Amino acid sequence: MEPTQAPEKFTSKDLITDQDVRWCPGCGDYSILKQAQTIVPDLGLARENIVFISGIGCSSRFPYYMETYGMHSIHGRATAVASGLKASRPELSVWIVTGDGDGLSIGGNHMIHLLRRNFNVNVLLFNNQIYGLTKGQYSPTSEEGKVTKSTPMGSVDHPFNPIALCLGADGTFAARSMDRDPKHLQAMLRRAYDHKGTSFLEIYQNCNVFNDGAFEVYTEKTSKKNETLFLEHGKPLIFGDTGNKGIKLDGFIPVVVDIPEGSSPNDLWIHDERDRLKANILARFFDNPSKPNHYPRPFGVFYVEDRYCYEDRMGDQITQVLSQKGKGKLDDLLRGKEIWEIQ
Amino acid sequence: MSKHTDVLDNVIIKFAGDSGDGMQLTGNQFTNTTALFGNDLSTFPDFPAEIRAPQGTLAGVSGFQLHFGSVEIYTPGDHCDVLVVMNSAALKANLTYLRKGGTIIANIDGFDPKNLRLAGYADGKNPLEDGTLEGFNVIQLDVSKMTRHALEDSGLGTKEIDRAKNMFVLGFLYWMYNRPMEFTVRFLEEKFKSKPDILAANLKVLKAGYYFGDTREEFTTRYSVGPAKMPPGIYRNIMGNQATAIGLVVASEKSGLPIFYGSYPITPASDILHELSRYKNFGVRTFQAEDEIAAICSAIGASFGGQLGVTASSGPGIALKMEAMGLAHMLELPLIICDIQRGGPSTGLPTKTEQADLLQALYGRNSEAPMPVLAAATPSDCFYTIFEACRIAIEFMTPIIFLSDGYIANGAEPWQFPKSSDMPEIKVNFLKEKNAGDKFLPYKRDEKLSRPWAVPGTKGLEHRIGGIEKQHETGNISYEPLNHEFMVKLRAEKVERVADFIPLQKLDSGNDKGKLLILGWGSTYGAIKSACIKARAEGLDVSHAHVRYMKPLPKNLGEILYNFEHVLIPEMNTGQFIKVIRDKYLIPAEGFNKVQGIPFTATEILEKIKEVLKK
Numbered sequence A: 001m002e003p004t005q006a007p008e009k010f011t012s013k014d015l016i017t018d019q020d021v022r023w024c025p026g027c028g029d030y031s032i033l034k035q036a037q038t039i040v041p042d043l044g045l046a047r048e049n050i051v052f053i054s055g056i057g058c059s060s061r062f063p064y065y066m067e068t069y070g071m072h073s074i075h076g077r078a079t080a081v082a083s084g085l086k087a088s089r090p091e092l093s094v095w096i097v098t099g100d101g102d103g104l105s106i107g108g109n110h111m112i113h114l115l116r117r118n119f120n121v122n123v124l125l126f127n128n129q130i131y132g133l134t135k136g137q138y139s140p141t142s143e144e145g146k147v148t149k150s151t152p153m154g155s156v157d158h159p160f161n162p163i164a165l166c167l168g169a170d171g172t173f174a175a176r177s178m179d180r181d182p183k184h185l186q187a188m189l190r191r192a193y194d195h196k197g198t199s200f201l202e203i204y205q206n207c208n209v210f211n212d213g214a215f216e217v218y219t220e221k222t223s224k225k226n227e228t229l230f231l232e233h234g235k236p237l238i239f240g241d242t243g244n245k246g247i248k249l250d251g252f253i254p255v256v257v258d259i260p261e262g263s264s265p266n267d268l269w270i271h272d273e274r275d276r277l278k279a280n281i282l283a284r285f286f287d288n289p290s291k292p293n294h295y296p297r298p299f300g301v302f303y304v305e306d307r308y309c310y311e312d313r314m315g316d317q318i319t320q321v322l323s324q325k326g327k328g329k330l331d332d333l334l335r336g337k338e339i340w341e342i343q
Numbered sequence B: 001m002s003k004h005t006d007v008l009d010n011v012i013i014k015f016a017g018d019s020g021d022g023m024q025l026t027g028n029q030f031t032n033t034t035a036l037f038g039n040d041l042s043t044f045p046d047f048p049a050e051i052r053a054p055q056g057t058l059a060g061v062s063g064f065q066l067h068f069g070s071v072e073i074y075t076p077g078d079h080c081d082v083l084v085v086m087n088s089a090a091l092k093a094n095l096t097y098l099r100k101g102g103t104i105i106a107n108i109d110g111f112d113p114k115n116l117r118l119a120g121y122a123d124g125k126n127p128l129e130d131g132t133l134e135g136f137n138v139i140q141l142d143v144s145k146m147t148r149h150a151l152e153d154s155g156l157g158t159k160e161i162d163r164a165k166n167m168f169v170l171g172f173l174y175w176m177y178n179r180p181m182e183f184t185v186r187f188l189e190e191k192f193k194s195k196p197d198i199l200a201a202n203l204k205v206l207k208a209g210y211y212f213g214d215t216r217e218e219f220t221t222r223y224s225v226g227p228a229k230m231p232p233g234i235y236r237n238i239m240g241n242q243a244t245a246i247g248l249v250v251a252s253e254k255s256g257l258p259i260f261y262g263s264y265p266i267t268p269a270s271d272i273l274h275e276l277s278r279y280k281n282f283g284v285r286t287f288q289a290e291d292e293i294a295a296i297c298s299a300i301g302a303s304f305g306g307q308l309g310v311t312a313s314s315g316p317g318i319a320l321k322m323e324a325m326g327l328a329h330m331l332e333l334p335l336i337i338c339d340i341q342r343g344g345p346s347t348g349l350p351t352k353t354e355q356a357d358l359l360q361a362l363y364g365r366n367s368e369a370p371m372p373v374l375a376a377a378t379p380s381d382c383f384y385t386i387f388e389a390c391r392i393a394i395e396f397m398t399p400i401i402f403l404s405d406g407y408i409a410n411g412a413e414p415w416q417f418p419k420s421s422d423m424p425e426i427k428v429n430f431l432k433e434k435n436a437g438d439k440f441l442p443y444k445r446d447e448k449l450s451r452p453w454a455v456p457g458t459k460g461l462e463h464r465i466g467g468i469e470k471q472h473e474t475g476n477i478s479y480e481p482l483n484h485e486f487m488v489k490l491r492a493e494k495v496e497r498v499a500d501f502i503p504l505q506k507l508d509s510g511n512d513k514g515k516l517l518i519l520g521w522g523s524t525y526g527a528i529k530s531a532c533i534k535a536r537a538e539g540l541d542v543s544h545a546h547v548r549y550m551k552p553l554p555k556n557l558g559e560i561l562y563n564f565e566h567v568l569i570p571e572m573n574t575g576q577f578i579k580v581i582r583d584k585y586l587i588p589a590e591g592f593n594k595v596q597g598i599p600f601t602a603t604e605i606l607e608k609i610k611e612v613l614k615k
Helices: A029-043 A059-065 A078-088 A100-106 A108-117 A162-168 A182-194 A221-227 A276-283 A310-325 A330-335 B023-037 B088-097 B113-118 B143-150 B158-162 B165-176 B182-191 B196-215 B240-255 B270-277 B292-304 B315-331 B358-363 B381-396 B406-410 B481-501 B522-537 B557-562 B577-585 B602-614
Strands: A050-054 A069-072 A093-099 A121-127 A173-178 A199-204 A228-230 A245-250 A253-258 A297-304 A340-342 B004-008 B010-018 B040-046 B061-069 B080-085 B098-107 B137-141 B221-225 B233-239 B259-263 B285-288 B308-313 B335-341 B373-375 B399-405 B412-415 B464-466 B507-509 B514-521 B542-547 B549-551 B564-571 B590-593
Touching: A029 A059, A029 A121, A029 A182, A050 A059, A050 A078, A059 A069, A059 A093, A059 A121, A059 B464, A078 A093, A078 A100, A078 A108, A078 A121, A078 A310, A078 B259, A078 B285, A078 B292, A093 A100, A100 A108, A100 A121, A100 A162, A108 A121, A108 A162, A108 B292, A121 A182, A162 A173, A162 A199, A162 A276, A162 A297, A173 A182, A182 A199, A182 A297, A221 A228, A276 A297, A310 B285, A330 B240, A340 B023, B010 B023, B010 B088, B010 B165, B010 B221, B023 B040, B023 B061, B023 B165, B023 B182, B023 B233, B023 B412, B061 B088, B080 B088, B080 B165, B088 B098, B088 B113, B098 B165, B137 B165, B143 B158, B143 B165, B143 B196, B158 B196, B165 B182, B165 B196, B165 B221, B182 B196, B233 B240, B240 B259, B240 B270, B240 B308, B240 B335, B240 B381, B240 B399, B240 B406, B259 B270, B259 B292, B270 B285, B285 B292, B292 B308, B292 B315, B292 B335, B308 B315, B315 B335, B315 B358, B315 B399, B315 B464, B335 B381, B335 B406, B358 B373, B358 B399, B358 B549, B358 B577, B373 B381, B381 B399, B381 B406, B381 B481, B399 B406, B399 B522, B406 B522, B481 B549, B507 B522, B514 B522, B514 B557, B514 B577, B514 B602, B522 B542, B522 B564, B522 B602, B542 B557, B557 B564, B557 B577, B564 B577, B564 B602, B590 B602
Parallel strands: A050 A069, A050 A093, A069 B464, A093 A121, A121 A199, A173 A199, A228 A297, B004 B221, B010 B080, B080 B098, B098 B137, B259 B285, B259 B308, B308 B335, B335 B399, B373 B399, B514 B542, B514 B564, B564 B590
Antiparallel strands: A173 A297, A245 A253, A340 B233, B010 B061, B040 B061, B040 B412, B233 B412, B373 B549, B507 B542
């Protein structure tokens, strides 16, 4: 590697390409693009070392709108393409843009393997709980009973819980944010970048054409405070209109408790991003918000773990062999172990 | 009785036994020893798909055929001279491949009532005793008994002792064919470095087999097969998959591009992965992906990053990779796709050979996504062909398919290997600055119609590529009808233009005009060559051309074809290359097809030559 030189500064404007953005007006993707373009200049990266890789779907048009290196690959395979790129060029900052169909249905297999290998890449999973680009079929995150063009009597599929899936695959970073909360989304994008390992960021994204309002209980002012739980490391789990509700643990059972005004109860669940067991409980705060007595939906970082990255170990093995055997000699390779001469 | 030595110019031995009997190892040991002795040779391992098929049954028989000689050898041979059988099933499965009057070396322990029953012999029938083998020279050895006897003081258990019995057979054959034991001794010392008792046992049994031949009076004849008169030089033994792996590493060094090898295990391609994973000191990165699709996609990612992206599989895996191959075609990135063909369709015959993926290679993928296709002819030719594939992929910024098959992938031959300095450099020009004034056009083309390779990390050349149709030169998304047609044709024209940068087709043997041309491709080379030599020796007018560049075809191929009255195309499929040839050159070429999972024999091709020439 060449001696590190401070990379040339660039601004959000420098990240806008000469291509017209072709998402539907009002699509949540615009906000995600905007927040990404807002935080990326501050990451201290050289623009030429940034690569966005996507699969197929509405969200996967994203790379065309980011003035970095990028590849719009094939359906479900962005994770696999990114794995090869990161394995061979570990110094690049690699971002994967995918959707609920692309990343969890056709590309579900690659997603879980990416997570367990823990390449140091960032996954932005735009979850709109619908297939948008193919015009409105249910997706693997659509709720049970979802009536769509392909399920006129309602879907009989049980949906994926993306955060639980990430934890189940031993992902080392699981977080959730939403398109309608720019500040939180920016913070989560930064956290995803800062984590060394595969950062899995699920972003609730409204498809205003085929699934409008799928997340409105979490995004609308009237319901947001009661329906969402913003996780902060080291802070108690508090939510509600006036911060009047909290979560405590009764054994393994989370219990919603009222917090009387002016009091600060000391037995609330304190969020610990490093606690895998509790992260798994939080991931199960996944009830349908129309059901009575449901838990609020958590947003923020569920879980973080430090674990070696695939590309580092891969590089280490090469370094180790080189230090033991030295650089391979082609003529020795061609010759092999046993030779004979014909006069 | 005194012992004497007969001199032979070539011998074909087939080792056959249970898949747990170590026949592949025995065959490989004899092969390597024979190679070091200076014989020309060709091998054909033939084993069941199951790792340990039911013991003693026909399904479990594993074979290894070796043809070696003091003369030039092009095939593993049609019928063997010596058949080594470790049990009755091995005899039953292979007797048809033994020539009349040939020798059978039988382990009589494998002919007990149980083994006979498992092999499907009728009650009370034993081929060693009932006259079935009349006309053959049968040598009966009680290998198990003698192995156990040799190791009675070793302290090893019966199971471990019995595992050494292939060494007895190997030792006996070394004696019979006057081969030194040193190579195998060295091999065993390395293999059992950390197990001194097992090493001692194997060495003891190996020698026991050798001395058994030496001391027993009934064995009066030894054979000597002198070194072959091959061109002078230094030789090694090479198998096709090994040659493929080495060729990739040499292309990597000659281009300065590190290899990224994304692959999913599949027979018979996995050995390339095993081989390459040992070459980390050449900077090789091997990635065992979660599936075939991830394997190729990861290689595409590496190619995008400026590395030599390689993936390999066999037919079923290649079918899974097709969509990604289309992406690579659209992106116009160098990518090496190795298809080590096997018997199909579907799972088919995983451990057997076939050439039935040609049309998949040429015409697979959705829509029109042509790419160059090269086919290797022999184990050592895999080296040159894969190297050439890398050159073309890099120079033309294109995915390319390398075809090999189970027969040459696992087969071995002596190889007068090149020096690294004999191999040409492969030029790589990463674009470093904008190529159109103050603009960068990712799909601007050179005289080869090749586009620039601008890799992430290059300042000022940030750009996006993808599978959506792109505008000429800019690479921007374009749905414009005329642009699409133009681009489809342009990408195809680029592939066709490769023909300007490859050698013209040559005849392998025979006159350049005449009655019959045999047009071959891939692993049929040895059988066709041997058949042609014999045919011409009988005064028949036959020539042989063997095609490496399957797409685009060499520019002069038509001229060659038009010079012959008949063109015969032998293929291990129901007729694939013949479709291409008839379509392109409008000639009434005749097919000769075999779809049995086993290669052509030279005799079969010779008979066909005679049949065609009688017309």
